[in-house]
Amino acid sequence: MTLEPGSAEIIQLAWARRMGFDDGAFGTAAGRRLTRTHEAARTLQFVRLFGSSALVGPQWALDAAAGYSDEELAQHVTLLTITRGHGGHGLGAAALFFADDLPLQQPAQELTVSHGNPEAIELEALCPPDDVNEAGLADLEHRFTIIHVDDGRRTPVACGAYTEREGILAELGVLVAPEWRRRGVGALAASIASHEALASGLTLQWRSDVSNKGSLALARSLGFTAGGIQTSVLLGA
Structure with missing residues (x-):
């Protein structure tokens, strides 16, 4: 199924709040990568949503990531390379799927x-x-x-x-x-x-x-x- 018009913006709003950006940050990024410095962060996090991207972490990590494309940052090995000298490990890459409606699955028998x-x-x-x-x-x-x-x-x-x-x-x-x-x-x-x-x-x-x-x-x-x-x-x- 496809998402209704406007659902992508709603999803980006949720992620903007989750990552500490202003509500409309993804919508106004206009193809540029959003970044936010968080010196006390315990993770370096990159998210790409419907063609827009964001990166949150310590400033040293943002500086090191500046030379990489979004496609490269989406790969776990790239973030491991960037953070190798700072103990970077674990977590990995996860695909994100969304839906604003779904067909109802009918059981073959009473559940x-x-x-x-x-x-x-x-x-x-x-x-x-x-x-x-x-x-x-x-x-x-x-x-x-x-x-x-x-x-x-x-x-x-x-x-x-x-x-x-x-x-x-x-x-x-x-x-x-x-x-x-x-x-x-x-x-x-x-x-x-x-x-x-x-x-x-x-x-x-x-x-x-x-x-x-x-x-x-x-x-x-x-x-x-x-x-x-x-x-x-x-x-x-």
Whole structure:
């Protein structure tokens, strides 16, 4: 699906606030890269959204980045190179997808969905740590866990969750138990969380590591639109 006219500006507004810029900063950048000096920053962060870009970090990092193009800064290796002498490490590059409406996923049978935290925590215990970290359920306020019921035994199989950012975006996360993958439950969990967020008047944001092919494919299959990339590194003390 495509975004409605004006949705890109709303998304850029949310990110301008998140990165400490004035509300209209992305709209007035006119093709130039936005930069903001933050000497106490623990990260160097580059974001490209709908053709506009922004970089936030210590002044030494902004100076070192000045000679690189946006395409180069979008690559994690570039930020690692810039920050090598300052302990730069980790975080990586994430593709950003957005939606202001999505088709409703219909389950093949009646579902049991829990809004409680214990079920989401139980699901995390069934999944590899890397998957748990990327889904980030612990940081997402609203959780919708699909429960499989068999002979009275209740097992969490997938969770879609979101939290509100800057009063505009609903940042989504989805986690699926390994043995339940490729059965469509991840898409259902994502659809449930997405439509709850849309009903609250929020625009959807899907963030996925650029190497996570499964997550990227799920975002596209649900109807999300690619909008940009976020690349960042942690800085040493």
